[in-house]
Amino acid sequence: MAQSFDAMVSIEPNYQNEFNLASLKENQLFISMPFAKQTVLNPEQKKKINEKVLIKLELVYTKYRKASSFNQIKLNESRLIALQKLAPLIFENRFWDFDLISQTNGNSRNECDKMFHGFVLTFRPNSTPNTLDLEANYLENLAVALYQQDSVDADNKNRKYVIKTHYDLKIGYLHDTIWFKDTVKPVPPPDFFYNQTLYKDSTVLNAFDRNTIWKNFIVVTDVTGSMSPYSAQVFVWLKAQAQNKKAAYFVFFNDGDQKESAKKKPLETKGVYVAENKDLETVIKAATKCMRNGSGGGENLENDVEAIIEGLKYYPNADEIILVADNYESMRDYEYFDKIKKPVHVILCGSENRINIQYLNLARQTKGTVHTVKSDVMNLQNIKEGEHLFIDENEYLYQNGKFHAVYSLLDKYK
The missing domain is CATH 3.30.1330 (60s Ribosomal Protein L30; Chain: A;)
Structure with missing residues (x-):
């Protein structure tokens, strides 16, 4: 357009x-x-x-x-x-x-x-092996802190403990609503991170909190460089649900491990790691291994569809897919999303300025949904040719079988 x-x-x-x-x-x-x-x-x-x-x-x-x-x-x-x-x-x-x-x-x-x-x-800067390792360490330390919090809570059974999100300028990204003197000190985010404000973004936790009807699903998460703030929220959510096994499997992808860009082919890129939801430690091990083996991100394409298909090979009985996606990056294998026969609910990270239309099309095709930090976009399959859609004050048009972003004089660029 x-x-x-x-x-x-x-x-x-x-x-x-x-x-x-x-x-x-x-x-x-x-x-x-x-x-x-x-x-x-x-x-x-x-x-x-x-x-x-x-x-x-x-x-x-x-x-x-x-x-x-x-x-x-x-x-x-x-x-x-x-x-x-x-x-x-x-x-x-x-x-x-x-x-x-x-x-x-x-x-x-x-x-x-x-x-x-x-x-x-x-x-967006490419990550290095060192910064990827620091992000992986951050996630591992987060897991330790969550288990330590279990011990604190066990000693204070009469106290209510609800995991939400909070950001403290002196401490960093926090995960609890109710404060006690004996609360475990939260893990600070890596100080090298190119955009520290992402650690204040509670997109993933908000989406899970608003959509408790999801069940028997696979969580598919991009863990390329820049996504550790959102991966952390996946783990906080997983720990909070305790014995609830709504998420049967977790899939992490890094767009090809260390493969050169020129050698990456749609659906054959690799760099996909799958973990059954046995416990938090098993899931975090898979995520951090995927992160450390990654090429570091910075490219504008990721292998989302390949990761979803791989997850369904491990657990074909899943009712739905939860895709935690990087809004800034498009899908390397976008043209193959018609191979996915389960609803895909896309939690979009970094969608403050506008939604990547590829994810709107993916959700519509699979009869899934799209979720931003404050909105849930449902029933996309019912949008008809020529209809307009408004999400978080931005306008989209469904035309010629796909969504388009509509730019107007009201757009804000600062």
Whole structure:
């Protein structure tokens, strides 16, 4: 569908004297354009864009104008259109933040020609073996803390203990609603994490709490880099339900272990680990093994469908699938989701800006549901051709057999 960039180019810019390219980090890329033009100087850069997860896009220009009739907004819109032609995939699902940067230095065309103009793309950083190990350690330590809490609770049988979510700036991500002096100190999240605010996000626990009717299911969870805050919530939920065995199996996937991107084929990517729900320790061992063996994430594709199919091989009697998915990443094997014959309930992590339409289509096809931090989207199979759907203040259109994101002048980019 055609997209309008009116809202994006109309926001208030951030002003600075001059943008310094030397300040860019390893996970950032700049795309240069000439002063007052929308031409991409190095089109070959598209190869570096399409395999990564974009989290922020900034358009940099100079405030100076030679002619009073010059229309900067129109030029900015033309530059976005040029970027869209270069890398259409990043505009298919807009989850990234957007900013305008207006440089106030430069008082002539000659001065401005020497300054940077174009786009700065910030990607989600790839994890390293070290950071993956730290995230796995975090999950293992969380399990220890949960078992220690059992001992505390056993000594205080008359006290009510309900696991919810809470975030304390001094301590970190906490899992209880009622506080006692003898409560076990919660495990702090890894301090290297690129976005610490994710540890405040209670999407998974909220979704499980709102949907207690799910039963006899398989939990399928993405554990590539960046997903440890959500994996932690899966384990907290599992521990809270004690002897309740609604979840029969757990499946963890990392998109191919250490396999190179070029060698990853749909439904044959591997990196899928399955654990029967015998106890928390067994499940966490499978998750952390999967995490440590992973390639680290940072790519924009994952093997969700392959993981679901693999789980059903172990437990074909499941009534439904709970997929804990990374909203920022699409499915490598998306075209094969018609092979799934069980309802898939998708818990989307990181869907604050907008929902990845692939997961809406997956849920509709399987007669499942989609869940965000505050919404439950039901009966998607009843949506008819041409109907509009609003989820968390964002609009979607079902057209030509699939969902599309609808962008309007009301969109917020900051």
